[in-house]
Amino acid sequence: MNEATASVKKPQKFVVARAEEIPPGSRLIVDVGGREVGIFNIKGSYYGMLNRCPHVGGPLSQGQLVNSVTATVPGKITLDESQDLLTCPWHNWEFDIKTGQSYWDPKHMRARPFTVNVEAGTDVAEQVDGGSVGRIKGPYQAETIEVSIESDYVVLSMRPQRPGTAAKPGACAPPPTATTEMKVEVRP
Amino acid sequence: MTTPLLAGMKRSTLWTGTVIDCDVHANVPSIETLFDYMDPVWVQGTQERGWHGPTGPRLSYPPGAATTARDEWRHDGLMPASKLSMLQNDILDPWQVDRAVLNCYYGIDSLRHPDWAAALASAVNNWIIAEWLDKDPRLVASLVIPARDPIAAAAEIDRVGSHPGFVQVMLPVRSERLYGQRIFNPIYEAATRNDLVIGLHWGGTTEDAPSPTGYASWYAEQYAAETQVYIAQLTSMVFEGTFQKFPALRVAVMEGGFSWVPTWGWSMNKKWKGLRRETPWVDRLPLEIIRDHVRFSVAPADLGSPEHSQRIIEWLGSEDLLMFATDYPHRHDDDIDELLAIIPATMKPKLMSETARAWYKL
Numbered sequence: 001m002n003e004a005t006a007s008v009k010k011p012q013k014f015v016v017a018r019a020e021e022i023p024p025g026s027r028l029i030v031d032v033g034g035r036e037v038g039i040f041n042i043k044g045s046y047y048g049m050l051n052r053c054p055h056v057g058g059p060l061s062q063g064q065l066v067n068s069v070t071a072t073v074p075g076k077i078t079l080d081e082s083q084d085l086l087t088c089p090w091h092n093w094e095f096d097i098k099t100g101q102s103y104w105d106p107k108h109m110r111a112r113p114f115t116v117n118v119e120a121g122t123d124v125a126e127q128v129d130g131g132s133v134g135r136i137k138g139p140y141q142a143e144t145i146e147v148s149i150e151s152d153y154v155v156l157s158m159r160p161q162r163p164g165t166a167a168k169p170g171a172c173a174p175p176p177t178a179t180t181e182m183k184v185e186v187r188p
Numbered sequence: 189m190t191t192p193l194l195a196g197m198k199r200s201t202l203w204t205g206t207v208i209d210c211d212v213h214a215n216v217p218s219i220e221t222l223f224d225y226m227d228p229v230w231v232q233g234t235q236e237r238g239w240h241g242p243t244g245p246r247l248s249y250p251p252g253a254a255t256t257a258r259d260e261w262r263h264d265g266l267m268p269a270s271k272l273s274m275l276q277n278d279i280l281d282p283w284q285v286d287r288a289v290l291n292c293y294y295g296i297d298s299l300r301h302p303d304w305a306a307a308l309a310s311a312v313n314n315w316i317i318a319e320w321l322d323k324d325p326r327l328v329a330s331l332v333i334p335a336r337d338p339i340a341a342a343a344e345i346d347r348v349g350s351h352p353g354f355v356q357v358m359l360p361v362r363s364e365r366l367y368g369q370r371i372f373n374p375i376y377e378a379a380t381r382n383d384l385v386i387g388l389h390w391g392g393t394t395e396d397a398p399s400p401t402g403y404a405s406w407y408a409e410q411y412a413a414e415t416q417v418y419i420a421q422l423t424s425m426v427f428e429g430t431f432q433k434f435p436a437l438r439v440a441v442m443e444g445g446f447s448w449v450p451t452w453g454w455s456m457n458k459k460w461k462g463l464r465r466e467t468p469w470v471d472r473l474p475l476e477i478i479r480d481h482v483r484f485s486v487a488p489a490d491l492g493s494p495e496h497s498q499r500i501i502e503w504l505g506s507e508d509l510l511m512f513a514t515d516y517p518h519r520h521d522d523d524i525d526e527l528l529a530i531i532p533a534t535m536k537p538k539l540m541s542e543t544a545r546a547w548y549k550l
Contacts, residue, residue, distance in 0.1 A: 071469035074370070074429030092462035104461050104473070 011134030012158050013127070019118050019152035022046070029061050032158060039116055039154060040065065040097065042084050047097045048114030048156050049086055054102070058090030060111055065097070086111070115157040124153045199284055202525055206541040208550065209288040211442045211485045211513035212279055214320055214329075215245070216294050216312065217270035225314035230307045242308070244295015244360075248391040249518070250407060257517040268517040272323055279516045280326055286541060287550045289356060290320055290329040291442065293391045297335050297360050305334035306344060313348045321353035328548060330358035330387050338371055342378035349382030355548040356385040356440065361414065362392025367421045368428030376434045383436075385548060388421060390414060390443040418444040419452055422482065426456060429469035431481045438547055439482045443515060446484035447491070450503035453478055479506050483547050486539070487515035491523050498530040507535035511544040 016030045022041045029038050029051055036051035038061025051061035068083035085094040085103065094103040095111040102109035119127075127133035133155060199207075216222060219241035223231045233239075249256040257268035261278050269275060280288060294312050299305040309332045316329050331354045333341035345357055357379050359367065367388075379386050397403050404410035418441060424430075431437055453475030460474050470477070491497040504510075512524070528536060544550065 066465070069465050069468040070471075071429070071432075071467075072471075073433050074467075074469045077468055092465075094465070104464065 013133045014156050016156045017154045046116035048116040050112035053088040058088045060088050063087045063089045118152045119155045121151045206286045208541040208544040210511040210544045212288045212516040213269045214292040215270045217267045222311040226311035242295035242298040244298035258519045261517040297393045306340040309334050328355045330356040338374040342374040345378035356387040358387045360392030366424035368424030368430050380436045385438045387440045426474045432469045442485045445490045485513035487513040488520035512540045
C-alpha cells in the first residue's frame, strides 16, 4: 500500500460544491461521512459549522445568522457587523461563526467550526487525484458535478481547529492554469 | 420572628454575635402627629377637609390582622410601633441590637395629589429625624418619597438624603408602572448620588390591583400573592438594565421573603440565554446581577422543612444575600432559630449583621 492509497482512505478535505453554488448570503448543509456540516458564504467569506448545537444537539446550521449586539447602558445598542453569529433554531443561543464560541458561556460551551476554502479547479483536481481531497456522497439527492479548471470549488477541511482559533475565511483561488475533469458528488 | 427570645430563650442562646435588624417599623399614630413637621398649608388643608391621612397603611396592614402586630407588642390600645419607647423595649434592648433600620410605611402613594404627597413625605421624614433618629443612635432609617412623581421623589431624596441617619429610600412594591422603566431613573440617580439603598417594601398604590392580574378576594390571598409583585419589579429592573445604568445601585427586599429567588433566577437565566439580544445591556446571567445588587430580609423566611429549606439556601449560590430582620411589630413565623440551624456556620454572622452592615455601610 503506497502513501497515496493510504491518504485516499482518510481524506480530511472534501469538495462540497462549486463556488457559485453557494453565493454570498446562502448556505449549504452537506453530509461528510455521516456528519452534517453547514457551509456558509458570508459576504464572500466561507465558514463551516457542525450541524449540531453543543447545548442539546439542535440543528445549529439551520439557525439564523446575525451580528453581535452589545450595550453598556440601556437603549444604546452597538451592532458589530464584523462579528457574525449563528443562532440555534431551538433556543436561539448565539455562537461565533469563526470560533464556535458561545456568547453566554464562552468558557464551557463551544460549537464545532470547520475551515472552508475556495480552491481552483486545477488544484482540486490534483488533490482529488492524489487522494488528499475526498468526494462526499449525498445521502439524499446526490448529484454529480464535474470539476473543471474553469471553476472554483468550495473545499471543506474536517481537521479540528485548535480551540480558540478562528477559522480562516476562504480566500479567492488563483486563476486556473490547466484543464482536467472529474466527477464530484455534492449534496444540494 | 422573635418568639425564641420572647418564649424564654435567651438571646445568647440563639446568637451570641452582633445583631443588626434590617427591618423594624415606625408607625405614624395619626396625621395630627405630623402637624409639627408639616408646612402649615397642608396642616390647614388636612383640617379643612377633615382628612384622616392616607388609606394605604390600613389596607396593607389591617389593624386587627394577626400579621399586623403580635399581641405582646400591642400596648394599651395604642398603635403598635408608634413610639420609640415601644421599639426600644420590644426589640432594641432585649435583642441587644447593634443597629436597626427603621421603616415607616405611611402609604404616601395612596395620595394622588402631587403636591400634598410630596409635602406628606417631607413631614414623615422630618418626624423620623426628630422623633426617632435623633433620639436613639442605634437607629438608621429609610426616607419616604412620593414615588408616583420621580422628579419630586428625587428632590425629597436630595433634601434629606445627606442626613447621616438615612441609609435607604423606601420604594413601596406596588406601583402604577414597573420600577425598571426609565421614568424612575431620577429616583435611582438621587439614591446613588446620596449613597442610599433602594428598599423595596410591602405596600404601595391602592387603586391598582395588588396582583399582576386583578384583585384578590381575601387579605391572606393578597399577602401571599405579593411575591409576584416583588418578582415583577425586580425582573423589570434586571431586564430594563437599571443596574447597568446605575452600577452602584443597591437594593434591599423587605417583607418579600427569599425562598422564591433561586427558581425565579433560573427562569430569568434560561430566558436570557436565548432572548438576550433584545436587551444586550444585560451582560451576564440575571441571577448574578441579583446577587451583586440585591439583598433580602428574612422576615418572612417562609421556611419549609429543614431539608428543603437547606436546599434553597444552597441554591441561592451565595452566603451574602440574606439579612436578619424582626419586621417589628409584624408577626411572621417564629423561625429565626430554624433558619440559623440550617445555614453554614460561616453564613451566620453574615445573616445576623455583617451583610446588612456592608449593604447599609453602617
